[in-house]
Amino acid sequence: MKVSNFDQELAELRVEEEKQAAIASARMALSGVGQADCEECGRPIGEARRAAMPSATRCFSCQEAFETERRRVAR
Template sequence: MRIGNFERELSEQRVEQEKETAIAAARSALSGLGKDECEDCGKPIGEARRRAMPSATRCVICQTIHEREQRKVIR
């Protein structure tokens, strides 16, 4: 029973952290402030991506990985 509670708490913490990350990303998008470097891998975000999505905080590869992970969480 304790393990179930522990896992539930971890899950709730993860959801809360994801919410906070989403809120920060939304605020950044609303302000139009993106980044020059990817927040995940630290590599430069390509100019074409920054032009297409000025609020981008991840490179295309890391954004793709992030979106895949988000879909796994939803399921």
Template sequence: MSGASNFDVELAEGRVLQERDRGLARIAHQLGGEGADDCIACGEPIPAKRRQAMPSAQRCAGCQEKAERRGRQYARG
């Protein structure tokens, strides 16, 4: 029986989510560079210092780190 493994499905889902997040960030930048008040990943407020340092931020620092680690992991895969 042929089919996608759980890893393959997770890899594809991760890539779709990354692309969606890039699109959201691109749209926010085009609309004036404003990011989100709340993290798109966990829903918690993005601290003011992060929003000041990265006005187009869509994720809190912790979720951004996780997303970048997943991206590197998938890129190596």
């Protein structure tokens, strides 16, 4: 299957965006500043999740759905 230049550029852009988001999250975690609300659904991120992963930007449910979708697309 041939991948077009557009598809390749789009994939590279997504990777770069994810990398930049990870860097921003890591900086927040290092500074001790977390995100209180889920970026997907807007509900509060649970205290246990924030304590375990201060850089979390999604609640547990949304993160689980995100990872499931990511695995599905990667196949």
